[in-house]
Structures are given as structure tokens and as C-alpha cells.
Amino acid sequence: MKLVTAIIKPFVLDDVKASLERLGVLGMTVSEVQGFGRQKGHTEVYRGAEYAVDFVPKLRVEVLIDDLTADKVVDAVVEAARTGKIGDGKVWVVPVETVVRVRTGERGNDAL
Amino acid sequence: MNTGDTAWVLASAALVMLMTPGLAFFYGGMVRSKSVLNMLMLNFIALAVVTVLWMLYGYSEAFGNDAFSGLFGNFDNAGLAGTVGQLTGPKDHQIPVLAFVMFQLMFAVITPALISGAIADRTKFWSWVIFLGVWVTIVYFPVAHWVFAFDSADGSVLGGWLANKVKALDFAGGTAVHINAGAAGLALALLLGRRKGWPKEPMRPHNVPFVLLGASLLWFGWYGFNAGSALGASDLAAVAFTTTTVATAAAVLGWLITEQVRDGKPTTLGAASGAVAGLVAITPACAFVNPLGAAAIGLIAGVVCALAVGLKFRLGFDDSLDVVGVHLVGGIIGTLLIGFFGTTSVNSAGADGLFYGGGFTQLGRQAIGAFSVLAYSFVITFAIGWVIKKTIGFRVEAEAEVTGIDESEHAETAYEFGGISGGGRSAGKALGVGTVLEGSKS
Numbered sequence: 001m002k003l004v005t006a007i008i009k010p011f012v013l014d015d016v017k018a019s020l021e022r023l024g025v026l027g028m029t030v031s032e033v034q035g036f037g038r039q040k041g042h043t044e045v046y047r048g049a050e051y052a053v054d055f056v057p058k059l060r061v062e063v064l065i066d067d068l069t070a071d072k073v074v075d076a077v078v079e080a081a082r083t084g085k086i087g088d089g090k091v092w093v094v095p096v097e098t099v100v101r102v103r104t105g106e107r108g109n110d111a112l
Numbered sequence: 113m114n115t116g117d118t119a120w121v122l123a124s125a126a127l128v129m130l131m132t133p134g135l136a137f138f139y140g141g142m143v144r145s146k147s148v149l150n151m152l153m154l155n156f157i158a159l160a161v162v163t164v165l166w167m168l169y170g171y172s173e174a175f176g177n178d179a180f181s182g183l184f185g186n187f188d189n190a191g192l193a194g195t196v197g198q199l200t201g202p203k204d205h206q207i208p209v210l211a212f213v214m215f216q217l218m219f220a221v222i223t224p225a226l227i228s229g230a231i232a233d234r235t236k237f238w239s240w241v242i243f244l245g246v247w248v249t250i251v252y253f254p255v256a257h258w259v260f261a262f263d264s265a266d267g268s269v270l271g272g273w274l275a276n277k278v279k280a281l282d283f284a285g286g287t288a289v290h291i292n293a294g295a296a297g298l299a300l301a302l303l304l305g306r307r308k309g310w311p312k313e314p315m316r317p318h319n320v321p322f323v324l325l326g327a328s329l330l331w332f333g334w335y336g337f338n339a340g341s342a343l344g345a346s347d348l349a350a351v352a353f354t355t356t357t358v359a360t361a362a363a364v365l366g367w368l369i370t371e372q373v374r375d376g377k378p379t380t381l382g383a384a385s386g387a388v389a390g391l392v393a394i395t396p397a398c399a400f401v402n403p404l405g406a407a408a409i410g411l412i413a414g415v416v417c418a419l420a421v422g423l424k425f426r427l428g429f430d431d432s433l434d435v436v437g438v439h440l441v442g443g444i445i446g447t448l449l450i451g452f453f454g455t456t457s458v459n460s461a462g463a464d465g466l467f468y469g470g471g472f473t474q475l476g477r478q479a480i481g482a483f484s485v486l487a488y489s490f491v492i493t494f495a496i497g498w499v500i501k502k503t504i505g506f507r508v509e510a511e512a513e514v515t516g517i518d519e520s521e522h523a524e525t526a527y528e529f530g531g532i533s534g535g536g537r538s539a540g541k542a543l544g545v546g547t548v549l550e551g552s553k554s
Contacts (some may be wrong), residue, residue: 044316045375047385047421047434051314 001096001109002070006061007035007089008081013059015080020063023076026112029062039087058089064099066109113199117344118207121215124340127333128218132159132225134329138384139229141322142433144315146516147233148526154228154240161244162221167192170220170248171213174256182273184254185261202265205344215340216260223252223289227493229433230297231304231506233315234513237521239506246496251489252292259288259481280481281454281463281474283352284341286396286447287485294440295486296493297431303497304507306430308514315432320380327384331360334391338398351458352398356391359398359410363390366414374418382418385438389417392442397450400462405453413445440486447482451475 008016013030020028034055041054065073070093077091101111136155140148162170169190176185189195195213199206224244228235259282261271274280274287282288307315317323338356342349367386368378393413394406401409421437424430431437451474454465464470500506507513512520519525 045371045377045379046317046381047379047437048371048375048418049311049422049425050375051316053314 001099001112002065002067003094003096004063004065004070004073004077004091005094006063006077006081006091007033007058008061008077009083009087009089010057010059012081012083013061016061016077019076019080020073023069023072025063025065025069025073027064031060031062033058033060037087037090056087064096064112066112114201114205114207114344117201117205117346118211120345120349121207121211121340121343124336125211125215125218127336127340128215128222129159129333131218131330131333131337132156132222134326134333135222135225136326137322138326138330138388139232139433141319141324141326142229142317142381143232145318145527146525147518148318149518149522149524150235150237151228151232153237153522154235155225157237157241158221158225158244161241162224162248163217165245165248166213166217166220170253171195171216173249173253174220175212175216175261178257178261178270178272182258182271182277184257201343205346207343212343215336215343216256219285219289219337220248220252220256223285223293224248224296226289226293226435226439227297227300230301230431230435232432233307233517234304234507235517236504236506236508239500239504242504243496243500243506247296247493250496251296251492252288255288255292255485255488258485259285274481274484278477278480279463280447280477281400281450282396282447282481283399284338284395286392286443287481290392290395290439290443291447291482291485292443292489294436294438294443295489297435298429298440299490299493300497300506301429301431301436303494303501306428307432308510310430310432311425317381324380324384327387331387331391334360334395338395342399348399348459354403355398355401355406356394358403359394359406359413360387360390362407362410363387363393363414363417366390366411367418368414370415370418385421385434386414386418389413389438389442392439393417393446393449396443396446397453399459400450400455401453402455402458405449405455405467408453409446409449412449413442416445417442444482444486447478448475451478 034057036054036056041052041056044051044053063073074091082088098107099111100107132155136152140151143151169187172187172189173185176189179186195209198209200209200212201207224247258272258274263271263276334356335353339349339353342352364383364386367382371382372378390410390413393409397409417438420441421434450465452465452467454463454474455468456462456464463474465474508517508520
């Protein structure tokens with residue numbers, strides 16, 4: 001099993017969600033996060049005083065998926081989230097040792 | 113008694129009353145979310161403290177018959193004695209003395225409230241309350257006497273030295289209110305020192321819509337402040353109403369154009385600040401200049417104040433919400449410009465300035481008015497603040513300042529953001545009335 005984590009621009013969430021649903025992904029976790037990459041933050045000006053806002057609002061999408069589908073999920077997210085401009089985000093995949101469904105106690109792929 | 117004039121003065125008093133809560137929101141939006149309640153309270157409490165003192169002796173100290181060389185009034189009207197049922201004003205335009213008492217009270221309330229913006233985010237509440245009481249007693253009440261108390265026509269009641277001896281013109285409070293509060297703000301900002309982290313850490317306004325709402329309430333209330341200072345529903349009130357509007361509009365444009373040129377964007381905070389700068393600058397001049405003069409004063413104030421708010425970074429004092437840059441600078445601009453744009457064509461009680469053939473005479477008088485109030489206010493405020501700082505302390509502990517002054521001074525927070533809670537299951541529990549949280553007593 002794999003955990004696919006994607007940092008994306010907030011406004012592409014609906015596209016990402018739709019393309020993951022088309023792939024048959026049954027669940028995901030979304031959280032609001034802040035951070036910066038190569039694009040850095042932005043500046044705001046109050047009464048002439050400039051403030052550097054280092055962290056930009058982003059969304060973190062996490063999907064647990066079986067090993068075979070993981071690459072497709074990554075491709076789907078990347079395609080849906082790409083605007084071609086700086087700040088589009090990142091996607092990474094890490095192996096997962098085990099997964100348990102809380103309601104039934106099922107383990108492994110059955111719990112996905 | 114003239115009922116039309118009385119109605120306008122009473123309505124104006126109510127309008128000016130609204131300025132203090134308006135100011136609270138103007139300032140409150142500019143501070144960080146952890147100190148907005150303290151900011152609102154520093155303003156709102158002025159309504160309570162100053163009103164009681166005004167009734168007890170403040171009115172008498174400011175507008176009682178002169179006690180000593182035009183410096184302050186005597187205390188014959190303490191407790192508002194001798195005011196009920198009495199009339200004041202010129203023949204055919206008499207209003208109840210109590211209408212005048214209430215109108216002037218609102219000026220005495222908002223002036224010290226203006227100072228609070230210079231010491232946002234770090235002021236002990238009760239120390240501020242004590243400062244308020246002492247400051248109005250030995251700074252505002254006397255200065256109001258200097259500027260606003262006129263000799264009566266028959267000479268039986270004598271007023272203050274700036275109004276009657278120097279003959280400096282100040283229609284609605286450029287010196288007594290704005291220069292006075294601005295100089296006091298500078299003194300306290302220097303005395304209390306910078307906020308932790310200023311100017312390195314960003315201290316962004318937490319609610320810019322509040323700022324614009326507050327500025328709009330101030331603009332609305334300012335019609336009472338300026339047009340109401342005619343003390344009657346008169347031609348002069350309409351002149352003041354017009355010049356106030358024109359100058360404010362021009363100042364908004366002046367500030368925004370300055371921002372566009374300097375920073376590349378016109379900001380909401382700039383529009384709100386420009387409006388207030390224009391209102392401040394036209395205040396002393398509103399019944400002494402024509403509409404064109406008002407536009408010039410507004411435009412100059414908008415541009416100069418937009419540039420002046422940057423001074424604190426150069427000079428290194430943390431006048432948190434720019435009381436100096438807006439009120440002191442704006443007040444000086446308006447007071448001095450009467451010496452240029454003043455014209456007796458709008459008001460025979462006024463004076464002709466430099467541009468209307470009056471020479472430098474009035475400009476000199478205006479300068480005496482502006483700088484005597486500035487110097488007096490700065491020195492005395494510094495002294496009052498110093499005593500408070502050395503005795504009960506004026507500033508909260510560093511830890512309270514960082515975690516949030518709302519919580520440390522008032523045991524409240526302005527906004528409940530929800531945070532982590534499961535429908536009340538783990539969101540904490542009510543402690544009941546009178547329960548003291550452990551560690552909250554220090």
C-alpha cells in the first residue's frame with residue numbers, strides 16, 4: 001500500500017477530486033496548510049510599510065491506495081493540478097506498513 | 113430659546129458621541145486579532161471616565177469664568193451647578209447651556225481616546241484609566257479653555273488666552289483635539305517603548321473592513337464635530353458641512369495617489385486613513401475657508417500624512433496606529449493653512465490669510481496656537497506617563513504581550529475560531545460563575 005500526498009493550489013481541489021473519483025478512489029483527506037516552495041510568498045503593504053508574507057495557503061490531499069494504482073493516482077493528481085505556473089505544488093508517494101478500518105478491524109488492502 | 117439651533121446642537125452631540133466607538137473600530141481593525149478587545153476598551157472606557165469627570169468639574173474647568181490669565185476656568189459650575197434652565201449664545205440663537213455642555217463633553221471624550229492608538233497592543237487597562245482621568249484634568253480641560261472658551265460679548269465671562277488674546281483660529285479643534293492628542297500620543301509611544309518584535313515582525317491589521325467601517329462612522333460623526341461647532345442650524349454650519357466633505361474627499365484621493373506612485377497599489381487602509389487625515393486637517397479650518405480652500409487643505413493633508421506615517425520607521429518610535437502621522441501632522445497642517453487659505457468672505461469672525469491679502473499676521477497666530485498646545489501636551493503627558501510607569505506600571509509583561517493582551521487584561525478573546533472540538537465533547541467545560549481559573553490571579 002502507498003500513501004500519496006499532494007500539495008496543491010486551493011482552487012484546483014474540485015478538479016483533483018473529480019479525476020480521482022473517475023479512477024475509483026474511494027476516500028481522501030484534505031487539509032488546509034501553509035507553506036512555500038520556489039515561488040516564495042508575497043508582499044503586502046500597509047500604510048507604506050511592506051510585509052513579506054512567507055507562507056502561501058495550500059491544500060494537502062492525502063490518498064491511501066494499493067500499490068498497483070498508486071502511479072495512476074499520481075498522474076491523475078498532477079494532470080488535474082497543473083496550471084503551468086510557479087506554485088503548482090508537489091506530489092510524493094511513501095510506502096505504508098499497514099492500514100486498519102476502525103469500524104470493522106479489517107486490515108491491509110481490505111481496509112482501503 | 114431657538115428650537116432649531118437647539119435641535120441641531122443636540123443632534124450634533126449625539127453624532128460626536130458616535131465618533132468614539134467609530135474610532136474604536138478604526139483602531140481595532142488595525143491591531144492584531146489578539147489585542148482587538150483591549151483596543152476597543154481603551155476607547156470605550158473614555159466615554160465612561162470622562163463623562164463623570166466632565167459633570168463633576170471638567171465643564172467648569174474648561175468653560176467656567178476664567179480663573180487665571182486665560183489658563184483655566186474657575187469651579188463655580190462644578191457638578192454642573194448653575195447650568196440647568198440657563199441659556200447661552202447670541203440673541204435669537206440661544207440654546208440651553210446643557211446642550212452646549214453635552215456637545216463639548218463628546219469632544220473631551222474622543223480626544224484622549226485618540227491617544228490610545230499610539231500605544232496599542234501593550235497598555236495595562238487600569239493604568240490607562242488612571243491616565244485618562246489625570247490627562248483630561250490637567251491637559252484637555254485647560255487646553256479646551258485656551259481654545260474654545262470665548263469672552264462673552266459684555267465681558268462678564270472671560271475665556272482662554274489662545275482664543276481671546278492670541279486670536280488663533282480653531283473652529284472645531286485642530287489644536288485642542290488633534291494636535292493635543294497627537295503630541296500626547298508621541299510622548300506615550302516614546303515612554304512605553306516599542307512592541308516586542310517591532311518593526312521586524314509583521315504586525316498586520318487583523319480586520320481591514322473594521323477599519324473602513326470605523327473611518328466611515330468617524331466621517332459621519334464628524335459632521336456633528338465640525339458643522340455642529342457652529343452651535344446653530346445656520347449658514348455657517350452648512351459651510352462647515354460642505355468644507356468638511358470636500359476636504360475629506362480630496363484627502364482620500366491625495367492619499368491613494370501617493371500610494372499608487374510609491375507602492376504601486378491603492379489600499380483600503382490608505383483610503384480609510386486618507387479620509388481621517390482630511391477630516392483632521394479641515395477641523396480647525398472648516399468655517400474659515402471656502403470650498404476651493406478646503407479641497408486644497410484636504411489634498412495637502414492626504415499627501416503629507418501618507419508620507420508622514422513612514423517617519424516612525426525612520427526615527428524608530430512605535431506609534432502603532434499612526435496617531436502622530438495622522439492627527440499631529442494633520443492637525444498642524446489644518447491649523448497653519450488657515451493662515452494661507454482663511455478668508456473673511458465665508459465668515460466675518462474669521463481672518464484673511466496670506467492668499468487673501470491678510471499677510472503673515474494670522475499665520476503667526478496659528479503657529480503660536482499650534483506649537484503652544486503641542487509643547488504643553490507633550491511635556492505634561494510625558495510627565496504623567498512617567499509617574500504612572502514608575503508607580504503602577506503602564507505596560508503589560510512581555511509574556512502577556514506575546515500571548516495576547518485580550519486574554520491577560522480582560523480574560524476574553526475576540527474571536528472563537530472553533531479550533532479542535534467534537535461538538536462540545538472535548539471543547540472544555542464551563543466553570544460556573546465566580547470560579548477563578550488556576551493561575552489567572554497574579
